[in-house]
Amino acid sequence: MAEELKACPLCAHPYFQPWLQVPDYAISQEDFSLVQCKECDFCFTNPRPAPADIGFYYASDDYLSHSNRRRGLLSQLYQWVRQKALAEKKALIQRQTGFQPEQAMRLLDYGCGTGEFLHTMHRAGCGLMG
Ligand SMILES: [Zn+2]
Numbered sequence: 001m002a003e004e005l006k007a008c009p010l011c012a013h014p015y016f017q018p019w020l021q022v023p024d025y026a027i028s029q030e031d032f033s034l035v036q037c038k039e040c041d042f043c044f045t046n047p048r049p050a051p052a053d054i055g056f057y058y059a060s061d062d063y064l065s066h067s068n069r070r071r072g073l074l075s076q077l078y079q080w081v082r083q084k085a086l087a088e089k090k091a092l093i094q095r096q097t098g099f100q101p102e103q104a105m106r107l108l109d110y111g112c113g114t115g116e117f118l119h120t121m122h123r124a125g126c127g128l129m130g
Pocket residue numbers: 008009010011012013037038039040041042
């Protein structure tokens with residue numbers, strides 16, 4: 001069952017405009033509508049799957065960002081690129097916030113997948129929530 005948002009999740013503005021139709025070729029074969037908030041330009045899926053149904057849309061062993069599997073060339077390449085991206089994200093956060101390992105800092109990773117970024121930042125001494 002779909003859930004239709006009546007306000008922007010960021011600014012609570014009630015008006016959106018159609019932005020993009022996106023087919024899900026991987027799992028459901030359904031089309032999803034992305035809308036853009038007329039106030040803050042945030043783009044989001046609307047309507048979106050209800051919380052009770054969301055697991056269905058991620059139920060695939062082929063979804064690489066939810067896997068630590070290293071079988072096959074594509075999977076190994078993905079893991080290598082992910083490690084590079086994690087190092088760059090950590091460096092970006094350190095540059096933007098001035099975060100140093102001995103400082104107390106808490107980080108929320110919304111949509112954390114397998115938690116690889118949380119793990120990277122934990123090793124850097126950061127408090128975490130995902
Ligand atoms: Zn908004």
